[in-house]
Amino acid sequence: DGGITQSPKYLFRKEGQNVTLSCEQNLNHDAMYWYRQDPGQGLRLIYYSQIVNDFQKGDIAEGYSVSREKKESFPLTVTSAQKNPTAFYLCASSIQALMNTEAFFGQGTRLTVV
Amino acid sequence: GQQVMQIPQYQHVQEGEDFTTYCNSSTTLSNIQWYKQRPGGHPVFLIQLVKSGEVKKQKRLTFQFGEAKKNSSLHITATQTTDVGTYFCAANYGGSQGNLIFGKGTKLSVKP
Numbered sequence: 587d588g589g590i591t592q593s594p595k596y597l598f599r600k601e602g603q604n605v606t607l608s609c610e611q612n613l614n615h616d617a618m619y620w621y622r623q624d625p626g627q628g629l630r631l632i633y634y635s636q637i638v639n640d641f642q643k644g645d646i647a648e649g650y651s652v653s654r655e656k657k658e659s660f661p662l663t664v665t666s667a668q669k670n671p672t673a674f675y676l677c678a679s680s681i682q683a684l685m686n687t688e689a690f691f692g693q694g695t696r697l698t699v700v
Numbered sequence: 701g702q703q704v705m706q707i708p709q710y711q712h713v714q715e716g717e718d719f720t721t722y723c724n725s726s727t728t729l730s731n732i733q734w735y736k737q738r739p740g741g742h743p744v745f746l747i748q749l750v751k752s753g754e755v756k757k758q759k760r761l762t763f764q765f766g767e768a769k770k771n772s773s774l775h776i777t778a779t780q781t782t783d784v785g786t787y788f789c790a791a792n793y794g795g796s797q798g799n800l801i802f803g804k805g806t807k808l809s810v811k812p
Contacts (some may be wrong), residue, residue, distance in 0.1 A: 676742060690745070692713035694742050
């Protein structure tokens with residue numbers, strides 16, 4: 587099946603630990619995105635990547651890092667520098683960022699930091 | 701950065717009533733997309749509007765893009781319990797970045 591997969595669905599971490607969220611797509615999409623969703627806040631863009639080995643900061647990149655070594659993969663690391671990391675994280679992809687085509691979302695990872 | 705305002709934040713309706721959510725931008729949009737997120741789920745693409753004054757329909761859903769390409773609306777006729785969820789608009793301002801700016805969403809609840 588073609589799609590975008592995030593894992594794990596739920597993740598618990600202790601405060602001060604870095605954690606990496608996985609995002610894989612087999613849609614052959616060039617563009618990939620990471621959003622954070624908090625209640626009443628909608629979706630806020632953390633990072634996006636238009637092509638392999640390139641990525642750009644979104645509106646709330648502080649405390650996060652990403653890599654795009656392969657077209658299929660766009661992992662997000664939530665570092666200890668992120669002040670309030672507990673949230674629902676959504677990964678998405680689209681054919682090309684510049685073509686403004688629809689975004690396909692993964693199922694999301696709910697991260698809880700205790 | 702760019703912002704798109706979406707109202708209302710919440711809407712509670714009786715089954716069979718109509719529902720409308722609005723998105724507004726202070727600057728002209730390249731295009732606008734609409735997504736639906738069911739409770740506990742992830743956003744799913746509904747439609748994209750590109751042309752000034754464009755109107756598109758999907759069964760009971762009607763999407764409009766303003767003449768100035770600064771606002772958009774989603775109207776649901778005769779809501780059903782299956783319409784429950786949060787509806788987001790996602791604005792694209794064009795340019796070299798090509799990323800989507802999401803509104804905060806309108807959470808729709810439908811009372812049977």
